[in-house]
Amino acid sequence: MFIARSRQFTTLVLAVIFPVMSAIAEESHVVPLSELHREAAAATQSRQANLAELEHFFSSDSAQQALRTVKIDGDQVKSALPLLGDEELARLAVRAGQAQADFAAGALTNQQITYILIALATAVIILVIVAR
Numbered sequence: 001m002f003i004a005r006s007r008q009f010t011t012l013v014l015a016v017i018f019p020v021m022s023a024i025a026e027e028s029h030v031v032p033l034s035e036l037h038r039e040a041a042a043a044t045q046s047r048q049a050n051l052a053e054l055e056h057f058f059s060s061d062s063a064q065q066a067l068r069t070v071k072i073d074g075d076q077v078k079s080a081l082p083l084l085g086d087e088e089l090a091r092l093a094v095r096a097g098q099a100q101a102d103f104a105a106g107a108l109t110n111q112q113i114t115y116i117l118i119a120l121a122t123a124v125i126i127l128v129i130v131a132r
Contacts, residue, residue, distance in 0.1 A: 047086050050093035054081050057096040058121070062103075066114040067121055077121045080128045088127050092120055 057063060058078050067074040081089070099116045102108045108116070 043086065047089060050086075050089045051081055053093045054078075054089070054096055057100060058117075062110070062113060063117050066117040069114065070118050072118070072121050072125075074121075077124050080124050083128050083131060084124065085127075085131070088123075092123060095120060 055078055058067075058074055058081075064074045067077065084092070095116070099108065099113060099120075103113050
């Protein structure tokens with residue numbers, strides 16, 4: 001009987017203390033936990049967007065043709081993209097976006113876009129090798 005009441009008392013105390021301690025801990029952090037969660041979610045979304053942009057870029061017909069010209073397997077390049085760090089992924093996504101915009105605007109020739117694709121694919125391969 002005493003042990004059962006002791007367990008009930010302990011459960012009650014813990015049920016009250018944990019939420020209070022959690023609230024105190026959240027208030028005493030320099031950065032609130034909710035803000036850390038938002039930043040982590042934003043970083044994940046940004047990484048996914050960069051990854052999707054690069055996969056789309058390397059999946060285009062012109063990219064596949066340019067990579068085949070220099071005997072680089074486009075599928076290997078695409079499969080290596082998730083292995084890159086966030087910064088490398090962001091930099092390559094910016095370059096790919098600029099190249100696509102310039103090509104769509106007619107500012108780049110097919111030969112220039114081929115060179116850009118080769119440079120980006122080579123950068124992916126080198127970054128993956130260095131990361132290992």
